[in-house]
Amino acid sequence: MLLVEDDELMRRSFTVALERYGYAMKAAADGLTGLELFRDEDFDLLILDVMLPGLDGIGLCRRVRESSLVPVLMMSARGDGLDVVAGLEAGADDYVVKPVETSVLVARIRSLLRRAAYAPAPGLGAEQPVGEEPTRSEGATLVFGDLTIDTGGLEVFVSGSPVALTPTELKLLLEFAAHPGVVLERHTLLRDVWDYGWDGDSRVVDLCVQRLRRKLGRDRIETVRGFGYKFRR
Known part of the structure; x- marks a missing residue:
């Protein structure tokens, strides 16, 4: 999972908290570095702050959507209506407003991963590998x-x-x-x-x-x- 957040304290706290839930994390402090990491590695989900130096989260989301359908969760410090609309129009799947409790962030992450058919097992600590795809039944x-x-x-x-x-x-x-x-x-x-x-x-x-x-x-x-x-x- 890739987290792009310019605030060092938040970046570290989110990374540590999500690792405790069993997620393998990579983090970047600006949009351009985040874009490079995205292009170099495969991620199951991206968490993008709206306000980023160099390339903001909305611009980064647009660049991601040029080549990938990976789930994207936007974070906005203000909850500003324009930020929310711009992020969703750029192709984000959902958003949260900072400050956000870890339990709420994890709930939104799990929801996005379920939609992508990569749902981790419930509970704290070691979980089912995020990239392991469940068996799908035949449909119509x-x-x-x-x-x-x-x-x-x-x-x-x-x-x-x-x-x-x-x-x-x-x-x-x-x-x-x-x-x-x-x-x-x-x-x-x-x-x-x-x-x-x-x-x-x-x-x-x-x-x-x-x-x-x-x-x-x-x-x-x-x-x-x-x-x-x-x-x-």
């Missing part, structure tokens, strides 16, 4: 017009061409495809896709829907004002 092939979803192989095609989706985008699409024609409220999607056991920020849903629309077609997911979203049959 769902067809909605020119959109085809292979739920077993976790592949998506539009007019026969493969579409690259992040783990969060894929899980959101699968949730919509499981309920075609049904209005799904934002808080329901936060619970079922983002694993929020409390009221989360619905902007993560809205921005992820926007990214899906850009990749699958703008008319695929309908906004039902005052309620949520509906996947068109």
